[in-house]
Amino acid sequence: FFFFFFFQAEDGIRDFCLSRGLGDVYKRQIKDAMNKEEDKKAPAKKRNEDSDSDGEPIPENLNRARAEEEEKLASEGVKVVSATGLANAVQALAIEEPDRHPERRMKKAFEEYSNKMMPKIKAEYPGLKRSQYLNIIHKEWKSAPENPMNGNVIAYNAKV
Numbered sequence: 001f002f003f004f005f006f007f008q009a010e011d012g013i014r015d016f017c018l019s020r021g022l023g024d025v026y027k028r029q030i031k032d033a034m035n036k037e038e039d040k041k042a043p044a045k046k047r048n049e050d051s052d053s054d055g056e057p058i059p060e061n062l063n064r065a066r067a068e069e070e071e072k073l074a075s076e077g078v079k080v081v082s083a084t085g086l087a088n089a090v091q092a093l094a095i096e097e098p099d100r101h102p103e104r105r106m107k108k109a110f111e112e113y114s115n116k117m118m119p120k121i122k123a124e125y126p127g128l129k130r131s132q133y134l135n136i137i138h139k140e141w142k143s144a145p146e147n148p149m150n151g152n153v154i155a156y157n158a159k160v
Contacts, residue, residue, distance in 0.1 A: 100158075102148035113137070113146045 070080045083092040114137045121133050128136075141147055 102151065105148045109146055109148055110138075110141060113141055113144060 070082065073080050081092045083089040114134065117137050117140065118133060121136050122128075125133070125136065144150065
């Protein structure tokens with residue numbers, strides 16, 4: 001019987017490896033030191049504020065540009081909605097899910113609507129019976145925005 005055991009090297013125990021030379025950090029330090037020496041030797045130059053230490057132009061900050069544009073639109077009276085991600089965008093736009101059971105709110109909503117409309121209808125049509133007032137209110141209720149059945153409604157068992 002032969003048994004083979006394979007061991008994984010533990011931390012601190014490594015194979016022999018040649019040095020790869022100076023790392024990027026050290027090269028950058030040497031480069032910065034050389035640039036400082038050149039700056040000391042050369043006459044003082046006027047620095048361009050729109051460029052970095054290498055003289056390359058600094059790109060425009062897109063977040064700042066977007067914020068300035070939003071402020072400009074807001075000052076003009078335009079409503080600006082800003083969101084990242086789908087869930088936040090849906091929430092920001094306040095897209096309502098379809099109402100699956102508006103009939104559960106119909107009785108109370110009609111009661112509130114009829115209480116609100118009764119004085120207006122009585123002023124418009126004086127001298128009618130209560131049942132006649134309620135008939136008029138019910139006709140208006142069918143197309144009223146307060147009616148939950150007039151909103152965004154789908155069948156309770158519809159697949160979304």
